[in-house]
Amino acid sequence: MLNLSLSLSLSLSNLKNIEERIFCNGASLDELAVLYIFYRENGNIQQMRRILHLMEAHTAHAASQLDGCKTVVMRKGEAAFTRQENGFSFSIDSVSAFLARPEGFMHYARLLRLPEVGEVVITTPLAREAADLAAILRLEALRAGKACRVLMPDDPARRAAGSITAQEKQDAAWLEELLECPREIMLSSLMGPCNIRCRFCEQAYEKIPFRKMDFGVFRETVAALPKDRFIKTIITPYMEPLAISDHRDYLEYLLKERPGLNVGFNTNGSHLTREKADMLVDLGLKYIIISMNMPDADSYRWFTGRDYFDRVCAGVRFLHEAKKRAHARFPVVTVQFLKFPPAIGQEEALRDKWLQHADQVWFRN
Incomplete structure (x- = not known):
């Protein structure tokens, strides 16, 4: 199995x-x-x-919320894997071969990680002849947060899928290259002490000296990154980046040279001013995770040793307002809490509150 x-x-x-x-x-x-x-x-x-x-x-709205959403079509037929104008296509001759071939199930699973893929379509003949495989394909798609449906015989989308051409087989080489790329890249351009002391973090208990990557080395590193690949790229992962003035130089250069990468960072949000929110939107930052961790001012003060809760809340709102003014889709804003008292039991209320200002609300173990 x-x-x-x-x-x-x-x-x-x-x-x-x-x-x-x-x-x-x-x-x-x-x-x-x-x-x-x-x-x-x-x-x-x-x-x-x-x-x-x-x-x-x-996953009900996964496909509809993406501009130019790609579809993965799973059909019965001579074994082939191709790129098409509006997505990708697998033709499956046998279940055992599909599960065993390098370009079989593992390619399908990796395709589901691509942010532009929003939907999986399983054609009716495949669902009928390989029900067990269809169930696995459906489960894996839903697990990845993608919409999934089975086409009925008279569904016009099935006819639109068409047959596989020689050109589409050649285009598959593009995807082969993409699937060989890493899922995540971390650039330790700046490292140093944080301005708060979260109880679970090593920075609360040991001193981390400030270190900065030579900018020439940083430029060489950026030049080695893939172009036009939406790979998650974390910049300055070991400190509070918005507290360091040099952070903008590194971030601006990376976003200018590699605008296609999924560039972002984690922050505690205590230095997220209105001006910095505008700057992040203008630069084209793709994502930002704001670690609020605690749901109220008292628990935040106990957890971090700082009275910054209201500042962090204001920073989230500044980002929301900056995106609205610019009619910008990015950065995707995530507000993060810990699965720890007193957040436990307040999940639904916290989601309702913060989804008014953020794109996502996470609860981290």
Whole structure:
């Protein structure tokens, strides 16, 4: 059986915990996938359908929210993997060959990591002749946060998929190159002490000296990065970047030279002023994760040793306003909390509050 890289040893306590998180809308797609496999192995068809329904609810708008969304079409036919104008196509001759070939299931799984892929389409003949494989393909797509559907025989989208041409087979080389790229790149251009002391962080207990990468070396490093690849690229991962004036120089150069990369960073948000928010939008930053961690001023002060909660809240709003003024899609703004008292139990309320100003709200272990 195919290894989906999920932990299938689900104790009753873990089962109860995931079900409780489902109740408060806090279960991740990976947790839902684990639960689906657990119910499948125990033959509980009703619960399997319920979990798939929940996963589809998570991903209902995945395709519609992406401009120029790419579709992955899975069909029955002579084995082939091709790039098409509006997406990618797999033709599957046999289940065993698809699972075993290098350009088979592993390529499919890696395709699902691409941000421009928003939907998977499983054609009806494949779903009928290989129901077990279709279930795996559907689960993996939903787990990756992609929309997934099975085409009916008279669906016009199925006819539009067309046949595979020689040109499309040649174009597949482009995707082969893309799939060989790393998923994530970290540039340690600046390192040093942080301006807060979070209780879980090593910086609260040991002194980290300030270090700066030579800018010439930084330019050479940037020149080695792929062009036109939306790879997550983290800049200045070991400090509070917005507290250092040099940060803008490194960030601006990287975004200018590699505008196609998914460039961003984590920040505690205490130095996120209105001017810096405008600057980040103007530069074309792709993402920013603001680690608020605690849900209120008192718990924030206890957790960090600083009275910066209101400043961080204001910074999130500044970014929201800057994006609105510029009619900008980026940066994608994530507000992050810890799965730790007093945030536990307030997940739904915190999501409702902060999704008014941010694109995502995360709860980190």
